[in-house]
Amino acid sequence: MTALARFPDVASLEAVLAGLDPASADADLIPALAAAFPGFAFGVAPVDDEYWRDTRSVLRPDGTRIGELRPWMTAELAKDNGDIAAVWRRLKETDLQITEWRGTSAFVSAPTGPGAADYIQIALGREIEWRAGPIVNPNYRPWGKEELLDPAWPRQDPLPETDRLAGPLYRLLDRAGGAVIHVRSFLDRCSRVEREKREAKRPELERRVIREVGPGGTRETPFLDAVPDYFEFVPREPRFFQDWEESSARPQRVFAHWALDARDYTHKGEREVGFIPRPLKPPKERLLMTPEASVHALMDRIESVDREVGLPFGWFFLMTHGHWVEPDVGLAIAEGLKAQRVRLPDPDARVLLRWADRSYGF
Structure with a gap:
């Protein structure tokens, strides 16, 4: 351009x-x-x-x-x-x-x-x-x-x-205002709108307490002490692109594999901005988590998915959607990484472990 x-x-x-x-x-x-x-x-x-x-x-x-x-x-x-x-x-x-x-x-x-x-x-x-x-x-x-x-x-x-x-x-x-988007600007908008929504709740949250009743009586914890990163929340849309940038998928373009069903509208006075990613080439079969599946068998399956869709770490992004690869697959592989039973390329391992610690999905 x-x-x-x-x-x-x-x-x-x-x-x-x-x-x-x-x-x-x-x-x-x-x-x-x-x-x-x-x-x-x-x-x-x-x-x-x-x-x-x-x-x-x-x-x-x-x-x-x-x-x-x-x-x-x-x-x-x-x-x-x-x-x-x-x-x-x-x-x-x-x-x-x-x-x-x-x-x-x-x-x-x-x-x-x-x-x-x-x-x-x-x-x-x-x-x-x-x-x-x-x-x-x-x-x-x-x-x-x-x-x-x-x-x-x-x-x-x-x-x-x-x-x-x-x-x-x-x-x-014109699906709710998402017919034409510049994606980076749209992601900035997602983050800004979410940040403004949370900031608008600050006075209420500063007064909120979490009450726990135990043997020693009632303990009160300020909500923001219990959730100190509440105002640092990153919406799922920017995280999807951050994970792409920091993983083995980076050499390929997102739009070669995914379309974004974007929306930007106001409902009952509240603005809603975001997208649902839609794979352009989904795998023929879903990858489901079964009780008998070992983490090594899952590794074979995700490699097969990557080959089928033509994208390294492609299974992960299909998993964030939740339909083609079940989130439990990612959680099982993350546990395998922690136990050093399986390996992923270092960038992909970091992305997956970050997702497992604070998962998101569409």
């Missing part, structure tokens, strides 16, 4: 995406971004996480669009005074159809420096509109109006290519 490179902004990105021709959008996405934002080496990573938009249209068999499903169906319900069964009986005899937009995520990233967190990430949806099926399910009477306004039954079947109507289209996925 050059010093004069202009960081992507939402308005400019939306203009680039709107200018893509669906017929060549997949091939044109990265060149279009590079032309709009020179100086960045963009790359895209698709994620297989099918979702559906709530936007639907009503079609005639010849493809003529009558209107959006929800307002159209609301008017149809009014014709029969809200009688769901009557609307269903009437509409199932028509040849009207509905469309739906199906999408999958795609994460565009570009480095901005040499550090693990020195990159930008753009969360996109790659969406296609399909002819989903008849206006109502002819074989099943709906029992609530939402089954007519937002039908889910067509999603049970894969759709043939002949039912594709439009797309692929790319659009920003």
Whole structure:
């Protein structure tokens, strides 16, 4: 990235995406971004996480669009005074159809420096509109109006290519404010917001005491004496990147292996900032802790995971997510390290033992 490179902004990105021709959008996405934002080496990573938009249209068999499903169906319900069964009986005899937009995520990233967190990430949806099926399910009477306004039954079947109507289209996925992030700045934001939340509680915590009742009577300990590092807490998001920087994973880029499902929003007056990491290449099988598993067998398994995902110490970061590698695996290996029964490269051992002492997960 050059010093004069202009960081992507939402308005400019939306203009680039709107200018893509669906017929060549997949091939044109990265060149279009590079032309709009020179100086960045963009790359895209698709994620297989099918979702559906709530936007639907009503079609005639010849493809003529009558209107959006929800307002159209609301008017149809009014014709029969809200009688769901009557609307269903009437509409199932028509040849009207509905469309739906199906999408999958795609994460565009570009480095901005040499550090693990020195990159930008753009969360996109790659969406296609399909002819989903008849206006109502002819074989099943709906029992609530939402089954007519937002039908889910067509999603049970894969759709043939002949039912594709439009797309692929790319659009920003504004998942609670995390569509476009500079990761290092985002991590700083995570730390700052957490620090501000804890500082706001200082007056209360300075008054709080922990009472313990024992044979000698009641003992009171000031909370901050019991938890002296309360204000030094580091959120899990910065720790994930710190562990990457200080482990065998460092030579590889985070965005080559992980996408960040980021969020930044305010709920009930409290700001929430963070992300959930999503592996781009998860292992085929989960690594679970079993009673009979020895620490040496676990070492063989984690080495196999690393080879499969193509990342040294990759098993550790999968473990912080918790789904693909159980945290108990890491705890067992940490105990093996302490007992000098197994070995890891020194940087990885330090990271794992630090995690075992104060674990985090997503």
